[in-house]
Amino acid sequence: MGYKRDEEQGLLLRLPCKMDENTKVYEIYRxxxxxxxxxxxxxxxxxDLKKIGMTVFLTHEVAEKAxxxxxD
Structure with missing residues (x-):
């Protein structure tokens, strides 16, 4: 009941990946x-969450492409 209500009210944030100590990301830096x-x-x-898709990526391949x- 509480979860569904919170979801309907837009109070839940859907993360683009798992947030645990084993989740690796790939960051482009100089x-x-x-x-x-x-x-x-x-x-x-x-x-890192606010940088996903800009300088932080969920796979090495996507980071290489970026x-x-x-x-270029």
Missing amino acids: FCGEGAWEIEEHYIKFS LAEME
Whole structure:
């Protein structure tokens, strides 16, 4: 009853992935703001959620594709 009500009121947030200590994500970054862009693998943090699809990706393949597009 409470879950359905909360869902109907738009109070639930659907996350794009599991949020546990085993969920890996891939972040595009530039070491010290200079040099080549790199892809770093790390375990997801809440601060990654707002960056998913921009600089944080759920698979390495998608991160590589985004990096190739950035370099073009």
